[in-house]
Amino acid sequence: MSQAPSASDASKESPPPLPSGVVAFVKRDCPTCVLVEPILQAIALEVPITVYTQDDPEFPAGLKPVDDTELTVSWHYDIDVVPTLLRVEAGRVVETALGWHRGEWEKLSGVEGLGPDLPELRVGCGSLSVDPSRAPELALRFSGSKLQSRRVETASLEDDIQACFDRGWTDGLPVVPPTEARVLAMLEGTTRSPEELVAVVPPDLQPCSVEKVAINAVMAGCRPSYLPVVLAAVEAACTDEFNIHGLLATTMSAGPVLIVNGPIRKRIGMNSGNNVLGQGNRANSTIGRALQLVIRNVGGGRPGDVDRATFGNPGKVGFCFAEDEEGSPWTPLSTDFGFEAGTNTVTLFPGEGPRTIFDQLSREPESLARSFAASLRTMYSPKSVMVFDVVLIVSPEHARVFREAGWSKEDLRAKLHELTLLPGDELVRGAQGIAEGLPDGVRGKSIPKFRPDGLHIVHAGGGAGLFSAIIAGWVNGEMGSRTVSWEIQS
Amino acid sequence: MTILLDPTSEAVPAERTRAKRLATLAGQTVGLLDIAKMRGDIFLDRLEERLTKKGAKVIRYKKPTFTKPAPIDLRHEIAEQCDAVVEALAD
Numbered sequence: 001m002s003q004a005p006s007a008s009d010a011s012k013e014s015p016p017p018l019p020s021g022v023v024a025f026v027k028r029d030c031p032t033c034v035l036v037e038p039i040l041q042a043i044a045l046e047v048p049i050t051v052y053t054q055d056d057p058e059f060p061a062g063l064k065p066v067d068d069t070e071l072t073v074s075w076h077y078d079i080d081v082v083p084t085l086l087r088v089e090a091g092r093v094v095e096t097a098l099g100w101h102r103g104e105w106e107k108l109s110g111v112e113g114l115g116p117d118l119p120e121l122r123v124g125c126g127s128l129s130v131d132p133s134r135a136p137e138l139a140l141r142f143s144g145s146k147l148q149s150r151r152v153e154t155a156s157l158e159d160d161i162q163a164c165f166d167r168g169w170t171d172g173l174p175v176v177p178p179t180e181a182r183v184l185a186m187l188e189g190t191t192r193s194p195e196e197l198v199a200v201v202p203p204d205l206q207p208c209s210v211e212k213v214a215i216n217a218v219m220a221g222c223r224p225s226y227l228p229v230v231l232a233a234v235e236a237a238c239t240d241e242f243n244i245h246g247l248l249a250t251t252m253s254a255g256p257v258l259i260v261n262g263p264i265r266k267r268i269g270m271n272s273g274n275n276v277l278g279q280g281n282r283a284n285s286t287i288g289r290a291l292q293l294v295i296r297n298v299g300g301g302r303p304g305d306v307d308r309a310t311f312g313n314p315g316k317v318g319f320c321f322a323e324d325e326e327g328s329p330w331t332p333l334s335t336d337f338g339f340e341a342g343t344n345t346v347t348l349f350p351g352e353g354p355r356t357i358f359d360q361l362s363r364e365p366e367s368l369a370r371s372f373a374a375s376l377r378t379m380y381s382p383k384s385v386m387v388f389d390v391v392l393i394v395s396p397e398h399a400r401v402f403r404e405a406g407w408s409k410e411d412l413r414a415k416l417h418e419l420t421l422l423p424g425d426e427l428v429r430g431a432q433g434i435a436e437g438l439p440d441g442v443r444g445k446s447i448p449k450f451r452p453d454g455l456h457i458v459h460a461g462g463g464a465g466l467f468s469a470i471i472a473g474w475v476n477g478e479m480g481s482r483t484v485s486w487e488i489q490s
Numbered sequence: 491m492t493i494l495l496d497p498t499s500e501a502v503p504a505e506r507t508r509a510k511r512l513a514t515l516a517g518q519t520v521g522l523l524d525i526a527k528m529r530g531d532i533f534l535d536r537l538e539e540r541l542t543k544k545g546a547k548v549i550r551y552k553k554p555t556f557t558k559p560a561p562i563d564l565r566h567e568i569a570e571q572c573d574a575v576v577e578a579l580a581d
Contacts (some may be wrong), residue, residue, distance in 0.1 A: 150496040160492050169497050178495045205559065206499035215497040246557030297497040479555045 015076035018093070021048035022109050023086040025068070025079045028056040030125035033083050036100050037061065039115045046111045054082065054128040074129035075138045081124040085109070099124035136181040146194055147180060147211055164219070169297055171289065171317055175219035186214040189224030190231060191490070198231055199238035201299035202245035203306040208234065208298045213290070216297055220290035220318070225268045226283055228488050229346055230290040233258055233320075236348045236486035237291060243481045247350045247474055248301040251308050254474035255316035257351035257391070258288050259458060261323050261334040262344030264488055270322035274462035277321055277354050277393075277469070289318030313353040321460060327396050328459035329403035336409075336456065337485035344488040349391050349456065350474035350481040359398070360466040365405040368398060369412060372468065373419035377449055379472050383427045383437045385447045389454035389473035389483065392416075395461035398468045409457050420449035451476060456483065512574055516545030521572035523560070524552040530578050537576060 024040055026033040037060040043049050044063055052073050053065040068074055077086075077093070087095040087108050097104040101121040106114050128134055154163040160177035164170055176182065187194055187210070194211035201208045210231065217230045237244040237256055247254060260270055271281035279285060295301045303309065309316075325332045325341075334345040357375045362368035372392065380388055394402070394412075402412055424442030431437055438447070454476055461469070474481055512518055520541050522534045538548045551568055553560045556579075568575050 147495060150500050152494045152496050154492045154494060156491045160494070163492075163494070177492060178497055179492060180495060183495050201499075202559070204499060204501060206501055208499070211495075212497065212499075215495050219497060240558075243558060245559060246555075249557065293497065298499045300499065300501075475557070479557055 016073050017091050018073075018077070018086070018088045019048075019050045020088050020090065021050065023088050024049065024051045025054065025074055025077075025082050025084045025086075025127065026051060026060065026065075027054040027082050027125070027128055028059040030082050032100050032122045032124045033059075035118065035122060036083055036115070039100075039105065039118070042114060043105075043109050043111050047109060049109075071129040071134060071138055072142075074127055075142055079127040080130050082127050083124050084127070136185050139184045140181045143184070147183060148195060148209070149183075149211060149215060151180075168302075169219065169293075171292060171296065173317065175293070176221055178215045178218045182218045183211070183214050186218050186222070186224050186227055187211070189214075189227030192231070199234050201234070201238055201294060202301065203248060204300035206298050206300065208238075208294060212298050213294055216293040217286075217290040220293050221282065221286040222290050223268070223282065226287050226290075228344075228490055229258075229260060229264065229268070229283075229287050230294075232346045232486045232488040233287065233291045233348065234294050236346060236484045237295070239484055241482040242348050242350070242484040244295060244299075244301075245306075246479075247481050248295060248299075248307050250474060251310045252474055253309060253311045253313045253352040254350045254472075255313065255319060255352075256288065256291060257315065257349045257471055258291065258320035259323060259333055259347045259349065259391070260287075260320065260345070260488075261325065261332045261339075261347070262342060262488070264344040264490075265322040265325075272322035272324035272460045276324075276460045276462070277319075284320050284322070285318065287318070288315075288320035292316065292318050315351070315353055319351070323458050324396070324460045327399075329399050329407075330409035330457070330459060333456065333458050334485055337483075339485065339487065344490070345485050346488055347483060347485040349389075349471065349483045351391060351471040352474075354393070354469040354471050357468045357470060358466075359468075363401060365402050365407045365412070366415075368401050369415045370419060373416055375470060376416065376420050377422065379449070379470060381436060382422075383431075383434065385422060385427060385438070385449050386451055386454075387475055389456065389476045390450060391456045391458055391471040391473070393458045393460050393469040393471065395465055395468050396459070396463050397466045399459055413455055413457060416455060417448060417450065417452070421446045422449055423447075509574075514545075515541060517547075518573040519547045519549060519571060521549050521551055521568045521575040523568065523575060523577040524550065525556045525560075525577065525579055526553045527556040527579060534576075534578050537578070 040060050051063050051065040052068040053059050054068055057067045081098045085097040085108055086093050095108050097108050102114055106112055161174045164175050192210045196210045198208050198213055213231055213234055217227055268283045270283045301307055323333055332341055333347055335341050339345050359371040362371055424445040424447055427438045428440055429437035524530045524534055541548050
């Protein structure tokens with residue numbers, strides 16, 4: 001792999017100076033600019049004026065416009081609208097008028113009686129320098145230098161996607177090649193600066209910048225609007241409490257499961273309904289993947305290396321979904337972690353693949369809770385207790401049973417704890433003819449299946465289907481992983 | 491040709507020279523780091539026996555939990571106190 005220069009030469013250009021006097025930015029493609037062509041000509045008869053043209057070097061006629069079809073000047077002076085009229089003194093912009101407005105133009109230019117036949121005002125058009133088809137390339141040309149990452153040049157006959165595989169950057173699926181233009185566009189999704197430190201990522205304990213997260217988010221297929229969720233997830237994953245190191249290294253199947261709450265779910269188009277844990281939604285499919293790519297690429301955590309999973313699970317490519325808050329009889333998951341409802345959060349749970357609970361006949365909450373408990377009791381092993389937490393995902397049709405009976409989330413949780421108290425005699429080694437089990441000391445006692453804060457309840461899923469789902473956790477507590485809920489900064 | 495941005499930590503392995511091999515164990519201090527996985531201590535007990543027989547002084551260390559990297563202070567302590575270290579994994 002060869003290393004390209006760290007920044008393009010164009011980025012080293014300083015902003016071009018503006019001449020003193022009246023300065024205008026126009027394009028022929030804008031009807032307002034065409035409308036004011038005679039105005040600009042009239043101003044030129046009275047005071048010095050410099051016109052920068054973005055598309056047609058001959059426009060406006062007779063004014064010898066400066067060719068800014070490369071958009072260098074427009075970009076450097078943040079021109080958003082054409083026409084833009086500026087008054088410049090000693091290289092500094094002292095007055096600005098956007099679009100056509102007779103009063104403003106007369107005041108700015110000092111020329112009276114402009115365009116008596118024209119309407120009083122007319123809004124302008126978007127400047128070509130902010131046109132979506134041009135802006136990414138301009139940002140790259142002029143601010144590529146703000147990116148610090150090593151440039152990797154692919155060979156001309158090399159396929160870019162294949163190049164990413166060959167360099168060990170992928171999870172086995174194709175990634176979007178992280179070009180500078182794509183990474184700059186991704187960084188538009190956050191107000192945080194690219195060099196800001198996000199986290200120190202295990203297992204190699206490498207510092208990870210916003211820029212590195214953005215690169216991996218591009219590769220995962222994220223849109224820029226997802227970046228704040230990915231950043232929050234990386235921060236949460238790398239806390240001592242969540243312990244992504246241990247979760248990565250374990251022989252167990254679990255990986256990080258991301259559950260998103262708050263209005264951002266709707267804003268970025270996440271799925272909390274039909275096929276919520278499945279394929280088909282870009283945000284759901286790529287946000288969890290971006291986190292896993294950060295762990296792989298920045299942290300150095302790779303399967304067969306530090307990742308010692310016996311089986312793993314398909315969700316380790318990326319597992320992220322949103323809670324259905326609007327249809328829920330209960331408060332959002334985030335409120336169980338002390339956040340106000342309506343806060344944008346991502347909750348990280350160390351979990352394995354989902355498993356469905358089937359109950360089509362329970363219409364009373366007691367019956368449905370018993371059904372849930374019967375499935376929960378066998379999680380991992382009918383004899384495993386207290387070591388693993390769980391996320392119980394209650395579907396809309398099952399949730400209706402509790403809503404109609406007036407059961408709060410706490411009511412359901414308390415009932416499930418009660419129904420999953422297990423007799424120690426059934427748990428000891430050798431009981432039921434199974435060598436696995438607890439030491440003899442638990443005989444005669446009741447042992448809870450879950451820790452008091454180890455049973456998380458979420459509302460999600462499609463409108464039809466009398467099912468719920470269990471996501472089993474990894475080792476909980478100090479030695480393992482604690483579920484972490486993290487606020488998403490916009 | 492495309493220019494891509496490196497998604498990794500770019501942690502080019504610093505060129506490290508290995509510590510010089512000990513010519514003898516006699517009179518040397520050897521650290522035994524138990525990563526706190528079950529039954530690792532049994533393996534280390536046996537190692538300690540054999541190393542002591544060869545005249546080495548043995549200091550035992552233990553990670554708080556096998557699921558997390560050894561704390562920086564523990565790593566520093568071992569580096570300060572020992573001429574060699576054996577880190578043992580058992581299950």
